[in-house]
Amino acid sequence: MAKNSANGDHQTTTKPPPTPSPLRFSKFFQPNMRILVTGGAGFIGSHLVDKLMENEKNEVIVVDNFFTGSKDNLKKWIGHPRFELRRHDVTEPLLVEVDKIYHLACPASPIFYKYNAVKTIKTNVIGTLNMLGLAKRVGARILLTSTSEVYGDPLVHPQPESYWGNVNPIGVRSCYDEGKRVAETLMFDYHRQHGIEIRIARIFNTYGPRMNIDDGRVVSNFIAQSLRDEPLTVQAPGTQTRSFCYVSDMVDGLIRLMEGDNTGPINIGNPGEFTMIELAELVKEVITYSQEAALGLISPKVEIKMVENTPDDPRQRKPDITKAKELLGWEPKVKLRDGLPLMEEDFRLRLGVSKKI
Numbered sequence: 001m002a003k004n005s006a007n008g009d010h011q012t013t014t015k016p017p018p019t020p021s022p023l024r025f026s027k028f029f030q031p032n033m034r035i036l037v038t039g040g041a042g043f044i045g046s047h048l049v050d051k052l053m054e055n056e057k058n059e060v061i062v063v064d065n066f067f068t069g070s071k072d073n074l075k076k077w078i079g080h081p082r083f084e085l086r087r088h089d090v091t092e093p094l095l096v097e098v099d100k101i102y103h104l105a106c107p108a109s110p111i112f113y114k115y116n117a118v119k120t121i122k123t124n125v126i127g128t129l130n131m132l133g134l135a136k137r138v139g140a141r142i143l144l145t146s147t148s149e150v151y152g153d154p155l156v157h158p159q160p161e162s163y164w165g166n167v168n169p170i171g172v173r174s175c176y177d178e179g180k181r182v183a184e185t186l187m188f189d190y191h192r193q194h195g196i197e198i199r200i201a202r203i204f205n206t207y208g209p210r211m212n213i214d215d216g217r218v219v220s221n222f223i224a225q226s227l228r229d230e231p232l233t234v235q236a237p238g239t240q241t242r243s244f245c246y247v248s249d250m251v252d253g254l255i256r257l258m259e260g261d262n263t264g265p266i267n268i269g270n271p272g273e274f275t276m277i278e279l280a281e282l283v284k285e286v287i288t289y290s291q292e293a294a295l296g297l298i299s300p301k302v303e304i305k306m307v308e309n310t311p312d313d314p315r316q317r318k319p320d321i322t323k324a325k326e327l328l329g330w331e332p333k334v335k336l337r338d339g340l341p342l343m344e345e346d347f348r349l350r351l352g353v354s355k356k357i
């Protein structure tokens, strides 16, 4: 079992950072903070945009190719003078003048990232190279949303940032987990070689309103199935574990990381660990049946159905968040039991399932 050395000693820069735009130092013109969010039409990205837009000094530019994201997630900002939305694929170069870059663009659900594996790895490698090139040209700070999947099927539990992982380089998930590992490498190479200010968040399973209904991830699947009175599909063996973080906690952690002094990588996730069977039981308990089922007009089938799993599914996952606590003063506030019902209203509206009585 390999617990490898900490990665702090890789952080020495050899060059000073590029100079930020001259506008930053102008005596006559005080520009807003211009913030680019790639993948900002997606689940986490759109919640991040909502939070950034609360600050009147922020101008937010979203670029997204709408592969898994949607304009609907940003509809309240379209037309706002401090907001701009562009259809753009990060595998193509981008020329914009910005001060900070939150680089989220990448399909995140296994169903979607495996759908076009070559495109997923291009997004992770070429997309991250393009965003680093942009950061270098304009002197912007850049934050990458990496993933707990860089730890693969971990042999160390819980996972600290110093663990180098146990990843299959040729499996069906590799386009995503190896892609993110290369993206992290590129971030550190640009940091050391060009003095770019980088931040890396290793995000653990995040859930909340606006997840795609047919996204395929476990929390959205179980809630949608429950509201449709369908069986909850637990993939065998069901004893595999995950640790689920509510999206508002995640956004808070990402902003603290961007605004703080540490490059990371830093785990951001909720250490509460659940088996998939426990998650299904909890969803059954806290999500109410449809009105029809509650009235006894149809019989609810919210039972647990064991189905086949997919290859290389990690057996256990739980973040060690010591670094996030110490360096960012961050820890999650929302417990899974409290977070699940917060998705219910949003899923009911989008599924057209009547309200609970």
Ligand SMILES: NC(=O)c1ccc[n+]([C@@H]2O[C@H](COP(=O)([O-])OP(=O)(O)OC[C@H]3O[C@@H](n4cnc5c(N)ncnc54)[C@H](O)[C@@H]3O)[C@@H](O)[C@H]2O)c1
Pocket (backbone or CB within 6 Å): 038, 039, 040, 041, 042, 043, 044, 045, 063, 064, 065, 066, 067, 068, 069, 070, 088, 089, 090, 091, 103, 104, 105, 106, 107, 108, 109, 123, 127, 145, 146, 147, 148, 202, 203, 204, 205, 206, 207
């Ligand atoms: N949600 C999680 O549990 C989780 C966990 C770990 C890491 N992450 C990371 O966080 C980020 C956001 O995840 P999410 O859950 O919001 O997923 P999401 O699929 O909802 O959002 C991803 C967004 O990126 C866009 N996108 C994909 N490829 C693109 C490309 N080539 N060019 C431009 N836009 C592109 C999509 O259209 C979408 O709007 C991703 O980088 C993901 O890897 C998420």
Ligand SMILES: O=C(O)[C@H]1O[C@H](OP(=O)(O)OP(=O)(O)OC[C@H]2O[C@@H](n3ccc(=O)[nH]c3=O)[C@H](O)[C@@H]2O)[C@H](O)[C@@H](O)[C@@H]1O
Pocket (backbone or CB within 6 Å): 107, 108, 109, 110, 147, 148, 149, 203, 204, 205, 206, 216, 217, 218, 219, 221, 222, 233, 234, 235, 236, 240, 242, 276, 309, 310, 313, 314
């Ligand atoms: O947090 C992370 O780092 C990564 O976690 C997830 O990947 P995964 O944990 O496999 O997410 P799910 O697809 O939600 O699966 C979680 C578990 O639920 C199980 N599952 C999934 C769907 C379902 O209907 N039933 C079910 O039991 C899967 O077998 C798996 O064990 C995300 O999808 C990635 O984007 C993210 O990078």
